[in-house]
Amino acid sequence: MKNLIARLRCRTKMVGFLLLLTAATSAKLYAQKGIAVFGKIVEEKSSSPIPFATILLFKESKTGALPCYGTACNSAGEFTVKIEKAGSYRLVAKSTGYKMAAQHLSISATSSNIGTIKLQDSTFTINEMVVVAERIGSKSEKGKNVYYINRKTLEASSSTADLLRHIPSVQVDLKHNISVDNQSNVLIYVNGKERDKSYIDQLNPSQIDKVEIISTPPSSYEGNVSGIINIILKKDKKAGLSGQLFSEIPTSKSEVYLFPTYSISYGIKNINLYTSYNGEINYENIDECLFRKVKLGSNKADISTIQQVRQKNISHKVHYGIDYHATPNDLINIYGFYNPYSYEQNGTVNTYYEGDYTQKWSSSKKESDSNESIFSSIYYQHKFNKEGQELSVDISRSSLTSNNTITYQSVDSSKSIQHINQVKPRHSATTVKVDFSTPLSSNISLGAGVKMKTENMHDNLSTNFRYTDKIYALYTSIQYKPQRYDISMGLRAEDAEKNIPNVLRTSTLSLLPYANLKYELSKQQSIQLTFRRSVNRASMFQLNPYVYADDPYSVRKGNMLLQPEFRTSVKLEYATQTQRRSFTPNLFYERITNVLGNLTTVSSSNIFETQIQNMGTIQQYGVQLLGTFRYGILSTSYSFRLYHQQATPSSLPRKYSVDANEKMVFDSGVSAILSFKHSFALSAILQYSTTKYGIQSSSFSDALYFINVDKTFRNNLKVGIVSALPLARNFVYQGSDFSTASYSSHYTGNLKLSTFPLMFRIGYTFSTGQSRSLTSRDKEEVIQRTKPGL
Secondary structure (H helix, E strand, C coil): CHHHHHHHHHHHHHHHHHHHHHHHHHHHHHCCCCEEEEEEEEECCCCCECCCCEEEEEEEECCEEEEEEEEECCCCCEEEEEECCCEEEEEEEECCCECCEEEEEEECCCEEEEEEEEECECCCCCCHHHHHHCCCCEEEECCEEEEECCHHHHHCCCCHHHHHHCCCCEEECCCCCEEECCECCEEEEECCEEECHHHHHCCCHHHEEEEEEECCCCCCCCCCCCEEEEEEECCCCECEEEEEEEEEEECCCCCEEECCEEEEEEEECCEEEEEEEEEEEEEEEEEEEEEEEEEECCEEEEEEEEEEEEEEEEEEEEEEEEEEEEECCEEEEEEEEEEEEEEEEEEEEEEEEECCCEEEEEEEEEEEEEEEEEEEEEEEEEECCCCCCEEEEEEEEEEEEEEEEEEEEECCCCCCEEEEEEECEEEEEEEEEEEEEEECCCCEEEEEEEEEEEEEEEECCEEEEEEEEEEEEEEEEEEECCCCEEEEEEEEEEEEEEEECCCEEEEEEEEEEEEEEEEECCCCEEEEEEEEEEEECCCHHHHCCCEEEEECCEEEECCCCCCCEEEEEEEEEEEEECCCEEEEEEEEEEEEECCEEEEEEECCCCCEEEEEEECEEEEEEEEEEEEEEEECCEEEEEEEEEEEEEEEECHHHHHCCCCCEEEEEEEEEEEEEEEECCCEEEEEEEEEECCEECCCCEEECCCEEEEEEEEEECCCEEEEEEEECCCCCEEEEEEEEEECCCEEEEEEEEEECCCCCCEEEEEEEEECCCECCCCCCCCCCCCCCCCCCC
């Protein structure tokens, strides 16, 4: 009898399941007629869309509710269900890892927009590693590529820099400098709000849910930005105390790359307090070799300079922040950091001159460098009662104070000082930014903003360089999202006022349009077209006319009269993805005018003089292939770019025999991860580019590669070993060439390495209390002083 009852119960459950399944698939029968019910499913905390969530509509009656219709969301969390008749319905939305949500609907119109439905995180426990490992590797969204972080990537990453090396089109060098498609003007965001590279170093990779790459930024971003990396965190910080510690342990004195970090946060009631530290401690041996040749009629000379130095870079940056949630809709945030740092090179310099006479110039090089960067800001955010309507105000102040002295002293006499380079630049900037966004209808949204920035730059040792730059930016964007289309258009207007007392006073208006059209071919395939115009303005250090003498035959200086360069970009992209692989090819075209670059000339006394100029126009077009692939214990990602580059000089470089050139360029990046049992991972990364050609000179570097071994213990302790460039012994981190009919130059910067450079690393995370959010918000990037060297 008990067995009979059990079988009846089992059959009843099966019948119920079949009825539910039938209802879930019956929507296809009503595709041509009926009433359209549409909306969107998002996460409650982050408001991020939940792709492929399940939607069921139950017809309500006196006898109960029976399932009638069902569908699934698309990749943007949007859904449409068509029903036959108006009336009362009960809608149920659910997705794995979230609590089910239900609401009652009264439908009487020809179509019904039910708005946004928010799903809460599920309270039951799921083994996180198993869920993450089964996620889709990547997908293409409007104007960006999204890469989901899976178990294998986490096991092979001890820091955020490690993790980013596994993202297609992202390059990270030995010193954690980040670029996208080999363009270094990159903004880094965390949860959609701007941070810098040192801030993300203190993030633990296990906190990261996905990484968004925007290679063509829309009009709401600065005109000089070439790419965006947006890191989306997996979960909120904890109320109570939480944090992490991380550091490397070098095994050789020859090369030292230390990036120690800590982060600590404490939350109580409606206040969050947090602080973090990022250190950069680098020592390396560098040889810089410069070979020059002059052939002006009977005037012929060979000049070579070999610089052998020990490079020392030290930086300590301390961040702090306070969040105060005055009301559920009002937030006040104070954020800032203090960053002292120094870049120094000490060693010997030898210059050999062979021409109508022979001379050797030998000296010791001693450098004293001190920099102090300070940033502080206050931020206010108000969310209106209308869903998606928001206002934010951000006021910030930054400053940089530097004092750099390079002394070249003869090795023959301790009293004879041959030359001193000394600069004391000062930079300060004040920024006010206001942003507003609002939905106009269910599928149309509007965004607008204004930004005012004032920069003051001068050198305490140069009375001729006092520079003021004021930029007023107004930008707006509109987004229209019918069912399978996503259309965005925007326009940014920037008025730049430049003032150099007694030299120049100008005002330039730049109009920077943006447009993106995306069409979903299916749930797994899409195609999109993107257009952008952007502007890049010279930095303070490019404008400073101070003259540097690196040896008796080389001088370099800035240029106060530089004009901004403009870039026009067009990209056509196709994307397809499955559970285990993704493939995203694109065709692109770029045209850069008023290109900022170095122009080198030779004086009558055979001195090579280099000054930054507006050099002409560069056009490039080609194809890029991005993708990921997983099979068994192996995970790979790749990025390949092959493009044709054409450089056309303006009248000034043509005057010095600089000719036009056309070349093919190839960029590549490949990563591979082998994930074994017991959270043990072996990974390898390769980044390589062929020679790149500018207006006058070309640039090149050796292939950069890493091999890592990592082991995770109980999800909060990780240890690893990394080897960068094993067996290389010598790494050309930067080189350049140019040649004219009258003179030529060849430069290489070489990093000297041990045979097997090794670095141990260890990281630990801790937390107490309940989940709560910390504020992520805009941060103006403080200008950093750049220098030759690695």
